[in-house]
Amino acid sequence: MADITKEYLALRDQYIESRFARLNPVQRQAVFATEGPLLILAGAGSGKTTVLVNRIANIIRFGSAHGSTELPRPVTEADLNDLRNAVAAGRDLPRETAYLAVRPARPWNVLAITFTNKAAGELKERLRAMLGDTLGGDVNASTFHSACVRMLRRDAERIGFPKSFTIYDSDDQQRVIKQIYKDLMIDDKFLPVKSAIGQISSFKDKLLSAEDVAGEPFANTKAQLVSKIYTAYAGRLKAAGAMDFDDLIFHTVKLLQNDAEAREYYQNRFRYVVVDEYQDTSIAQFHLVRLLAGGTNNVCVVGDDDQSIYKFRGATIENILNFEKVFTGAKTIRLEQNYRSTANILNAANSVIKNNMGRKGKTLWTDHGDGEKVHHYTATNEQDEASHIADVIGEHLREGASLKDHAVLYRMNAQSNPIETYFARAGIPYRIVGGQRFFDRKEVKDINSYLAIIVNPRDDVRLRRIINEPARKIGMTTIEKIGELAASKGVPMMEIIAHVRDYPELQRAAAALERFYEMYRELCDLSVSEPLDQFVGDVIAKSGYEAMLKAMKEEGETRRENLGQLVSSIKTYADQNGEDATLSGFLEEVALISDLDSYDNDADSVTMMTIHSAKGLEFPYVFVVGMEDGIFPGEMAKYNEEDMEEERRLCYVAITRAKKELYLSTSRTRMIFGQTRRNPPSAFLSEIDPGLLDETQSPELTGYGGGFGAGYGSYSTNVPGGRSGYSGASRGYLNSEYNAHPRGGFGGGYSSGFASGGHESPNSYGGRHQVQSTGFGSGYGRSRSAGNTAPAGAGTSTLAGAPSAAPQKKAAAASYAAGDIVEHRVFGRGKVLKATPIAGDCIVEIQFDRVGVKKTMANYAPLKKVEE
DNA sequence: ATCGATAAGATCGAC
């Protein structure tokens, strides 16, 4: 090789390396491993996303140039000089891709698959920042499901579906199955609907079609029944032109398997495939990845077997464990340096996870300091636990931290309630991620169903959903008759409705059906003539839905607000997509969106969520509540070693969310599902090296605490099982003026009357309590709920301010009168209609520009007077 | 057809 070439190649490597100088050597190794199968085992907080982004950037900028001897063209003296100068000056070489890249990918040659839409968005965002808008924006970054939808929108007709197929969510799915149960007269006690759905889902995951299943011998009558249901289910979806979530993957895999032309098209297009969170992929998803990557075999998967927590949902950890066997010649790179947590937190995580057998094995390390020990607090009950969290948060705030630095994690959603209640009373702004999603609300789904049948008149499921919502005198019997007629003629139900007069058996409801159909036609016409948001507004009005909600009082109001939000979300969609915005496009977006996607970390409030939702996130201060046997690990997992390992991984995920400090808590008694239980501490606690733990406990458990609690003892009770004890205590509390009690009240003051009641054996836990409370935690009986959307105003400043001042005093200033224009943090601008002073506060009735009339308490709402 | 009552059931939950 000519010297000039040799020098050029060496300089080229040096140049490319310098573009990724901020990475550590192992990370850089991953970035330069562009060709062939690559497994990146990325521990929690090891800069995984950074590696992904840089690797994709490398593929687009330099292709496989690093470490290669290939050249895009013979080297000239001038080239060498340019490169020398660029390296010496540490500057970018002009037109570097053309000069020195080796077969670089165009952005659309890269397919990056992530776990959530949010993760996909972040990936794109960072690629854009790194490569510029044009290059970065054109990379395909999406979830499995949206990637499949995009392929199917192009090729659905090849497998007998319309391009405009509808996506059924689990709710729609359930409706179809229930319908089938009715038709086939299946007893749901013999075979629960859920079980049938689960089995069908697992068939699809194993790529078995309804015919495949029906063709095999059955183990028993149940299996035969499931097969029958599966066949009927698949038939209905096909007839409706609909796919459920499993179908999106299933049909895409089938398409790629059976259609060589389609397969080659996508294999040529996606020269590089990257899959994030590979430990949580399913069998069908594995097949999809293998098929897509089949052309070049350039497949890179990133994951952490220790963070596989979705087995219950079909994820199979074998995908990651067997990667090297399935993709021969695979390279494996381990990212074990953690940039997130302190050593103590990390070691706690390591000491827990090392008890799992089925893992690849890796040990995270950090060069951060030890930090504080991991805190473990033993509470008397869940209120005390909440109060302790509030105390700690208060301390952190006084030290300058903000609310959004804190997260409370729990095993199941049911645990959020006591904490929520406590936070609301204390005026601590919080926000709950997960639970009921916006697009899952009944009213939103109803209106979406109207939209769906306009886009796809064959969608019988959605039609059934809204044909009598609001009530139109079209009852079950009529609907069933239409269903039968449609089935016998092999046409959609809407087709029958269009010609009611032809069917004497529909005589009775004919008038109502005609009215409904007329409205439907009108909406169809409007859908093409009006802008999207205005059209949705019309759907809400002309369907009679608005009138129905108006007729209800309190409850209808919030639901109308939700519909208002729906209208604004479609407006946002329309604004973002300009010319390309369509009704079906919006519905698709809605179908594939999750709550976590809309989670933004800007709002200053404490985040509350399940550990599952917390995957991929990090917070300076993390509280993990309910570290109890029977809660975490959960009751169901205790007796099965495999499930136990999954719980342990979940625990590992929880611990590794924390950057600075980690607070674990256990409660001696806990009310869950209406019953008070005493759970022993979680087994995972004893797996943590005791030297890493800092133990504290409720004052009531230390002897003198019990006496203190009895001071409020009018509510103490001997009733076993919390029912009367609990509600009595909390009611009594609300009515009394506990605000007045002296500072330094113990965290548990709130509920002590209840907890110290009967059969507690104090002192069984030797350790001394550290007095952390400075009073605010227990005192705020009269704070108004901060609400779910967590207006920050009142709570924050109170917390940071004088601890035992009554909160309502500080906000005394503003007074409102009719006619004032106000600005509300959450609801926007509005005009005061009426102001009624009451007990030192003021009920203000406001006409908001966007959300209608609302009543708020002047001192507690995040409200500001703009003009008088 | 619609409302109210009562019973059952209840992890984790992306798309």
Add this chain to the structure above:
DNA sequence: TCTTATCGAT
């Protein structure tokens, strides 16, 4: 405890 689903009465 709390929600959701189904049934039976009007």
